[in-house]
Amino acid sequence: MVGPIASLSQLNRADGSASYKCPATGYSILGAVNAPIELPARRDALKPEEATVEVFVKPGTTTAGVGERYAEGILRSALGKIVLGREKGFPRRGLVITLTIVGGENVERGDSYLTILPALLHAALLAMVSASVPLSMTFSATLLGVTKSGDIVRDPSPTAAKAAVSLHAFAFSSKNHLLLNESVGRFEFDTWELVRERALSICQGATTSTDGDVTMGEGTASASLNGFIRETVEDQIYSDYAYKLDSI
């Protein structure tokens, strides 16, 4: 299947930005991050000890509604946990993440937002990395659907997602923690565990190396989503520091 496409630092004025496109689901997200910035209007509402994470999701063709508020809430709590908001320069300041849905089918009113969550999560992560926001870990996310016949489908297209019996969005940290799970539909716990295992292998690659992530074998790294995130970031750094690497 066609893997996702991502690139970093596309926008000039934002502190960090990333675009992410998942060909299988058709979603394409442009994310921008500004951090640390002053949120002047709410200075007294800001937390004194750490950064305030704000997430905005903008649908491509309509104005944001209740569904976007819900997705923003989930993203805020999931991302807020991995941001090191107490690092120097961050307390009492804001971290603003704006995610624009530039491609893919619209999420209808009342539709479950989880089909687009993985793409939103990836775009937000890459944009934060590009803005050099201190993070405690990275993660990768995937969407799985269970069909009527019980098959597990990776990244189902919007039509396949509608027909699926249950839909599951997972995010795993770079250290294999389950960071986020959103499941809807009718399913039993055993099914969920199978889906979880599949999701983990998609995110981390088939084998989980124990001796640090750096020396991960090329083959598995590129196949997994975590590997994909790593490669995207490495490519950008190699091109930015080409002058330095050449002289070595």
Added chain:
Amino acid sequence: MSAPLVLLPSDEVPKDHLPTNSSNPLRLGPGLRILSQPSSKGTNHVLTATQAGLLTTDAKRNTVSLLSFPNRRYIPTVNDFVIAQIHHSSVDFFHCMVTPHTAHALLGQLSFEGASKKTRPMLKQGELVYARVQSVGLGAGAEVELTCVNPATGKADGGLGPLTAGMVFDVSTGMAARLIRASSSSAENTDAIDGLVVLSELGKKLESLGGFEIAVGRNGKVWVDCSNAAESAVKVTIAIGRCLQETDQQNLHTHDQKKLVTKILRDMKLVS
């Protein structure tokens, strides 16, 4: 030095990448933190990255740091040289813009070399100063203070003070840092520093036209002045600006930089 290593947040710094010089304590640059890992036999300490970047070590000074993306917004840090633009002045201070869309930085009316109530420079809106960041304050809403003198000597070391004539170009903050490194060490080493030859190349080619003066601010601004070049001053200034910006935007390699300089100077009919 071993192969270039890119770290992502939560990656550990491999032990064999650390400098082995043990006379000085190891110093950590930005993007790295030390974590303790409680284990059965006491606590181990590991270095992990909090940002994505290229791991670089300096054996001489015993430092490890992570080079993150170079096109970041400038965040004022004490002792940085910046090029600031006066926005307005009040009784005690000039209010200057260091980066767009942020609060103004303060520059004392008297923090110039030899300035007194009578002799202080009367800077107007839009004028430029080459200044040093004196303090950044603590917490949100803190004011950044600039100075144009070295408080220890009272002298304007390193060309601090108002910048007259010339022109300012915007470059990325990463490029600005490279330019500063390149210019600070170019005396003993004329070869490529950080892969940057564009300045020395320009210097060689433009010597006949009277040379040029340049000031680099950490905040991603480069001021260029070629008053000596008489009637072609404007052309030379623009040529230098173009060379710097294109080198920055296209991440040019050293030989490409040389080609670029030749091409631009020929295009603008400055050097045959």
Added chain:
Amino acid sequence: MASTTTPSNPTPPSLSLPPSQFARLQPHAYLLAHLSPPPASNQPSIRANGRAASQFRVTSANAGSLTHTNGSAVVRIGDTAAVCGVRAEILHTKDIASWSVLQASSEQNFDKSNEAGVSESQDEEDKGHIQDLNLLVPNLSLSTGCAPGFTPGAPPSALAQSLSHQILSLLHTTRLVKADDLRIWYQPPNLDSEEFRNAGEGMDVDTEESGGPEREVKAFWVLYIDVMIISLAGNPFDAAWASVLAALRDTKLPKAWWDADNETILCSDDVADVQRLSLRGLPVSSSFCSFEGDIAAGWRAVVIPDAEEQKQKKGAQQRWILADPDGYEEGLSQERVSVVVDRENGKTVIVKMEKHGGWTVDSDDLRHLVDVSAERWDEMKRILDQC
């Protein structure tokens, strides 16, 4: 620990604080002290509100409290109270712009349904109609002065909007309401037989008659489901969803039919004619939060965020999963788990499961939480059946 916080006290420093002040000054330590009592004291680990970790608050439900609605319920979970009213309004098919298109596509579905499993595609079609035509319109309001943070009359907060979306999305994915209950039919008179059963005041419609021209949908009931949280003390979703569920179970729709002569919909005012909604299943929501024991976790940058999964097996219990958190506990934890379960033929089925905001809860815990939620399902069923 408590004594260090006393200097603000003007009286000579006393070394003890009343528990209520300790709870405000050191909320995390206060809850932690309750959950992990010193081994010597022989006290059980208990939450500050006196509940065991997986104990829910006392729940009560009362249906039909509001007389001007088609269905209503008040659900109280501890100090969190939600009022839900369901109002039914008629939506004429002639007012639906895309009706003819929708009808054509649904007929195709009917054709297909003869080949495949009938009931399943019936479900699909139900979901489609309810969703496409927005026949269920839930709205949740927190601007009632339910908690100090919410000023009355303010625009809906992000939390209120997010809860509205969760209710709507759950109504859609569980297919709780059958589209068939919301349809208002018209059976064109069969011109061959002139035997109409005349109903009371001269209305001549017979929907039960089979054969003759095909009957058609003339209108839909649209259910406006309004939830007001009148007191918020944590866990608003469980209370809101339970009130929606109870109100929908209470909802009675008057008998309605298309009157061909007046070309309008008429409703019967006879109480005996009302029809209750027949809901699909009884999805019950249970929410949990994970309270992390390490006070300094966020501050002490020296603790490695976590190793591989091994740590979770080895590590001492550094976190507690608290069922049905109250406002105090919600303020102290970031990780939330929400499980919605239903029971089908004696088997527990998960309808929705979500967790976010942390990394301490994984599949073992979730399996346990599903079991807890299944027990909660029994309890909630009993409560809802009684109301």
